[in-house]
Amino acid sequence: MFFHYIDLSWRSLKRTPLVSALMVMAIAIGIGITMTSLSVYHMMSMDPIPHKSDQLFAVQLNTTDDGNEWWTSDNVPLQLTYKDAMYLHNAETPVRKTASIRTAFTVHMNNQDVKPFLSSVRAAGQDFFTMFDQHFIYGSPWSLAQEKAADAVVVINEETNNKLFGGTNSVGKQIYLDDSIFTVVGVTKQWQIHTKYYDLNNGSFNAPEPIFIPLTLWEPMQLVSRGNTNGWKHENVTTFEGQLQSEMFWVQFWAELPTENDVKQYHDFLFSYLTEQGTKGRYTREKPEFNLQDVNEWMEYNKVVSEDNKILVGLSFMFLAVCLANILGLLLGKFIRRAPEIGVRRALGANKRQIFLQHLVEVSVLGLLGGVIGIGIAQLGLWGVRVTSSQYADLAGMDLTMVLTAPAIAIGACIIAGLYPAWLVCKTQPAIYLKTQ
Amino acid sequence: MLSMKNISKVYQTEKVQTHALRDFNLEVKEGEFIAVTGPSGSGKTTFLNIAGMLEPFSGGEFMLDNVNVGSLSDNERADLRNQKIGFIFQGFNLIPDLSLYENIEVPLRYRGIKAAERKLRIEECLEKVGLASRAKHLPQQLSGGQQQRVAIARALAGKPRFLLADEPTGNLDSLMARQVMELLENINSEGSTIIMVTHDQELARRAPRNIQVVDGQLADFTLYQNKSSDSVAERVQQSMAEV
């Protein structure tokens, strides 16, 4: 019977091509706009590392004085001071952890073949790659020994490797960062994340750094941060050494805590560290304040999906509702004009349920058509987002979930719009239309 | 099988109340073939619609196969209709989008008959009404008489136990009308109970039992002959004058 209903629906749509086209277009436009905003929202809020997002924790320590305010919801600064970050980085805790800082270099090969280019570079610990699930095409992360020795080693990503070495295995080869020679130890597969969740300071949707070097090089090379540096009290910082010792915040810190027990132990560890710092009189604060937030909490806390984005999604759904109201009107007219036929069907043995189903199938077919065309419109909309906004460029796409969601929403919406008209036709008295032709 | 006691039907339209049926009493036994005659507007179609449970009635008691129709839910009525009743409507009421074949298929589908069996029955019935070659045509491609024959085929295909026919021969020439009458007589002899409204006195006389609806009331022909002929004749004239 279901396929019969689909057949009937198709004929019914063909009988009134104009009204059908109007309804399909109304749904398609509504769905197109909804899916455009929903796709961006979906990409923004998508868990970037689903299988271990609950094991990776961003660490925040509040080393400001009591009463100091910050723009976070709980007044705790987002980043760490260098000295705290390095203490945690080097501490003998049985977990993977890494401090990291964003910097930048001019990359070149000291020859004419490759044009020098400016690239952002992340200085991090070797745990970074394992923690954030980076895969290597060639080589591996640098070793702990290399890190401890502050060797000039580098991990580059696929794209950089293509640019510098034509995609060949470059492990052991050398590149120049500014005027220093670095040896390539690994090439990572292109990192496909839409949200740069491990460092949300300079735009949540920026691409990850294409080049990584050991953080231990920071001091010998006297590197400069290219991320955000936030101070909160007056400090007279004039030297490199002074910056390392300052109370300014400019380092990101993450720990991988696979079990609840790990979380608890790390929590205790941070607690005692801060207590000790407090008693040393580094800052005035009654009791230690710090946060351990997993990836999704961290993204929420940093408002990766802004209120504006949420409002946009809300508005687009309202627009869909307006489209549906129009469809409801058109369906009402169409179905009521069909009442005589329904009278005949009822007289010939159809019960209300069958009539109701027939009409719901018809609106579902409408929804399916509208949804499919809506995907096309959404693609157009997303293309528009991509060309007008470089910030959202990587986000403006539809993954399979979204492609499947579109017809589902369209069909659901059409069924909602069709419920009342379908109910109205199925409750008409069969006899009314039978006396006259 | 069918029993109506004091059935009344009132149509309420804005200012006017129409008593389409009043004190309508009728007993029909299984296997009967009844011809219903009566002036236009006397309530024949209304009676058929109520008998087929397509319309609610305003008062009285209606039993169908010992089931009190007044107490049934809409779904139960739909089920009964589906299982037992076939219709030939006064206005044919073919579904314009469906081919002849598909029109005849409609009641069979709702009854859950399998495709192969449907095909067999539809072809057989189209053959009976002489339209086998036109199975794929749409109703609007047919003449009125041909459409009427499709409507008859649609009712026959369901092999209903109880067939309600509203002027099934109204648009047919007398030859075709007699053929249709034969078809009805055939399925009656196979056990179907038939109530047929007709204006054709000759056809009516072929039916074993005749009843007359006058001004919403039933005049059973047998009764009519016993009663003082005056009153009924008067009523007939009266209602004719009203039309």
Ligand SMILES: Nc1ncnc2c1ncn2[C@@H]1O[C@H](COP(=O)(O)OP(=O)(O)OP(=O)(O)O)[C@@H](O)[C@H]1O
């Ligand atoms: N839906 C309705 N609303 C109001 N009045 C109605 C309705 N249906 C029928 N009537 C009235 O009820 C009376 C009986 O109508 P019905 O259709 O039963 O007559 P009929 O005997 O079938 O006539 P005909 O031979 O012309 O088909 C008529 O006066 C008609 O105007």
Ligand SMILES: [Mg+2]
């Ligand atoms: Mg009539």
